[in-house]
Amino acid sequence: MANTSLPERIRRDFPVLQRKVHGKPLVYLDNAASAQKPLAVIEGQREYLSNYHANIHRGAHHLAQLATEAYEGARNSLAAHIGAAHSEEVIFTSGSTDAINLVAQSWGRSNLSKGDVVLVTRMEHHANIVPWQMICEATGARVEPINVLEDGSLDLEDFHSALQQHKPKLVAMVHASNTLGTINPVSELCQAAAAAGALTLIDGSQALPHMAIDVQAIGCDFYVATAHKAYGPTGIGFLWGKKDRLNAMPPWRGGGEMIQRVSFEGTTYNTLPHKFEAGTPHISGGIAFGIALDWMNGIGMEQIAAHEADLVAHAHSAVGTLEGVRIIGTAPQKVGVVSLIADGIHPYDMGTLLDGQGIAVRTGHHCTEPLMDHFGLESGTLRMSFAAYTTTREIDVAVAGLARALAMLR
């Protein structure tokens, strides 16, 4: 297979993958929570802090110029990576959560009113539910959920009837589910939402690390994602929106950077993207985010996606050999996420016994409690999630570890 060599080629870029945990070689399968960082990202951040740290945009000196160029260069890389028409359509935020809150507080506060509906799906992360609940509480609007089918696919019938029934102002949905792995047909969904007069926000947190993204082809109004799941640092992410839409939205946070002129008679605001970037940003994070994107593009998103599809297929069949174990989320199109439960066994127990064998997984509700309620999974699931550097051997080690844990627990 052409892709089997991908992890071999790139694993040496990740220092942490060489370490041991509890005396065993680390098997890191918690990538949907956060991916590990390649040397290029680690060194890029160090290089900035060691050689050209300064505050950006306003300084009249050489270092400020270097830092500004690097930070804005990252914005350009990001804009190119997601197919944005203009760089200023990319707003740096602290992450996806921050970006969704920005849209909720800025667009939501000025566009939602009593009786309006924000449509979300039952597979959303809490970050794409709670900001809408908060703004709905403030404006009198309400949040309605779209159903999920037994295999973890979105219920398209319910989606279309919800569009007709609720005439939502906005549809906020995940590109790929962090719990189920399901990839939603976002382009088709956005087209239908637009035809019904709704704006769309796509949470691409789990999509950015796994596939090529083209916001114009998707046809959404807003797209958000975070860097740290895509080999970049924590504390930085972005909101993309169409220029006209963002221009029409009021600023959310006030402070430095976002102003044009401040006086006690009245303050005027800066242009995009700065209007939404109050305060000194996470400069090293932004720069390193750009490096992470370059690193992914150096491999090629198609190759990463193909490798992870192989991993999912491998994991599905390996997990299938375990008695009394069921995979939650078997939609035809998935990112590298495999959630599972075992009859009569608490996921936390399995996770603890895997940890003892050096295998890092996530257990619990994965910040998707409504989804867990929907599937009747009170204790959540055990989730293995993959990255470009994950090997089929690691999956085999994890499944063998799981078999051992189950034997101890039964």
Add this chain to the structure above:
Amino acid sequence: MAPNHPLIESRQQEVIEDFSVFDDWMDKYEHLIDLGKDVPTIDGARKTEEHLIKGCQSRVWLAADVADDGAVVFTADSDAIITKGLVGLMVRVLSNAPAQAIAEANLHFLDAIGLHQHLSPTRSNGLASMVQQMRLYAAALAAQQS
């Protein structure tokens, strides 16, 4: 910290001795799981919201009673077996002891048997909250008794 009440100290030493035969991590957990399976569970009628201590992942129930001699009697349960084993150890050390001794207990045994990480709030298994609850209950009772 003041020295432990002899009762609580000797029980901790017993647990440490029990675990001293296991040097392998998995053996230790095997023992913990066995303990979890053996823990006398809390009365089903008392496994209510009122007695629930919400950890992020595993749930723990804790009930406290006062014996005729004024000692605090704890019963507890968890939906995760490893947590249940740990809960059982905690009950073994702290239950049937004077309130003051529980409130002031220096719990060093988890450290000694290499399971201290389970008491960390980051494990979110409900154990740390349970111990806090045990102490609070005992402290309130001790204040009432004095």
